[in-house]
Amino acid sequence: MKKRLALVGAHPDDCDILGSGLAMKYRELDWAVLFVSMANGDAGHHEMSRPALAARRKRETEAVAARLGIEYVVMPTSDCEVVPSLEQRWALLRLLRRFAPDLVITHHAADYHPDHRYTSQLVGDVSYLLKVPHCCPDVPALRKDTMHAFFHAWRDTVRPDAFCVALDIDALWSRKLQVLAQHESQFFEWLPWVGGGDMSSVPPAADTKARVDFLDAQRSPAFVRTADLYRDRLCELYGPERGCRVGKAEAFVSAPFPTSLSDGNWRDLFPFLTGADA
Numbered sequence: 001m002k003k004r005l006a007l008v009g010a011h012p013d014d015c016d017i018l019g020s021g022l023a024m025k026y027r028e029l030d031w032a033v034l035f036v037s038m039a040n041g042d043a044g045h046h047e048m049s050r051p052a053l054a055a056r057r058k059r060e061t062e063a064v065a066a067r068l069g070i071e072y073v074v075m076p077t078s079d080c081e082v083v084p085s086l087e088q089r090w091a092l093l094r095l096l097r098r099f100a101p102d103l104v105i106t107h108h109a110a111d112y113h114p115d116h117r118y119t120s121q122l123v124g125d126v127s128y129l130l131k132v133p134h135c136c137p138d139v140p141a142l143r144k145d146t147m148h149a150f151f152h153a154w155r156d157t158v159r160p161d162a163f164c165v166a167l168d169i170d171a172l173w174s175r176k177l178q179v180l181a182q183h184e185s186q187f188f189e190w191l192p193w194v195g196g197g198d199m200s201s202v203p204p205a206a207d208t209k210a211r212v213d214f215l216d217a218q219r220s221p222a223f224v225r226t227a228d229l230y231r232d233r234l235c236e237l238y239g240p241e242r243g244c245r246v247g248k249a250e251a252f253v254s255a256p257f258p259t260s261l262s263d264g265n266w267r268d269l270f271p272f273l274t275g276a277d278a
């Protein structure tokens, strides 16, 4: 049966960074994918005004949506103002009910950024309410279980006992770089600047190949690290021969919500990991 995947990030590039490989696997099966950004991204720049930046980042998400064949929703909340308010809770509840996901993945509850942490909390807050008809009765409550997971965040958040799934993204990497390259305001302007890097090392917009190479150098180490951290799991899922050869991976960890990704339900949600052609 077809499944529906919702990735809920705080900013208009988080889902792309942490889960666009998984989104591509879902789309290969013609399964529906929704990316949500709980904030509009309007603080992620050192030069642009907030309204102009929010509009530009919306256009960047539209380019990603077209490239991946997904729906991308950006909430109107300003950056650094994602909080577990009732207003934001009900907006997310309504959005997720309308999409009716089978799997929701969000930031780890112990993430570094307050917008990420509160996004995680909001997802947890609505996880049970998806099925409670008296909350937001204007949108019908779901009559199915939705499983929940966290994006892998960093080494300290890896719980050895937590159920996890790791995805080989080596064959998807060049497409993933093309997806990330749509966020020009971030990867070629804001993130190099806020990271204190030498801005003259960022290739000019006209040199698209150099820009992708620049992104590759910036972004691949995190996914190489993820593959190394989840090496045992990759070997279980893909077999020892392929598992130990995986160079880059995305990883998803069971979230402590009422209905969580687990050993009992993951196979239907990740069928590309259970066959020989994974």
Ligand SMILES: [Zn+2]
Pocket: 010, 011, 014, 113, 116
């Ligand atoms: Zn973010």
